[in-house]
Amino acid sequence: QQQVKQSPQSLIVQKGGIPIINCAYENTAFDYFPWYQQFPGKGPALLIAIRPDVSEKKEGRFTISFNKSAKQFSLHIMDSQPGDSATYFCAASGGNTDKLIFGTGTRLQVFP
Amino acid sequence: GAGVSQTPSNKVTEKGKYVELRCDPISGHTALYWYRQSLGQGPEFLIYFQGTGAADDSGLPNDRFFAVRPEGSVSTLKIQRTERGDSAVYLCASSLSYVADTQYFGPGTRLTVL
Incomplete structure (x- = not known):
């Protein structure tokens, strides 16, 4: 019940494409859903986060869509660029602790 | 401003040895987290x-x-009698408070147990 399932494992798009990464969770106590971006040799960096009181949040080229009834959320990257090539992790937290439960990651490659 | 720092960046040790990994959180952050990331x-x-x-x-x-x-500031993660399965990147994160606040991660310490 603590797992966060992420797909796909890897994704290849051309510059300008809109990669979509999906995550699903089971624990209905989760109330905070961040997405992190990680480059090789670096720590994860927060991209965008959402709480279940809204169905969508947009920051720049990054959009989270959230479906509370389906217990799913997704990341869309608009007008993707080669510099977006990285590994993306969804995560969730809530209930009686603030530890983040991470998905297994999606390796995104954006080709020029 | 300064982010979360971790030392050392790399640590190679032998099976059975003791290691300490250090984390310096962002100044003023009250919550500090340790995570482990395998390849x-x-x-x-x-x-x-x-x-x-x-x-x-x-x-x-x-x-x-x-x-x-x-x-309440610097944290040390201590591992006794290290095993090869402990090899991973150990990440530290801090947040301003403990109420679902943004967690800021450090670059990690890559631990290799031979």
């Missing part, structure tokens, strides 16, 4: 502190792992 996996929670006390240590894999934060 090709997402970070896995180990322990988190609110101030000086461990609020949740449910992720520590066994009693060989221990962490302290004596003054």
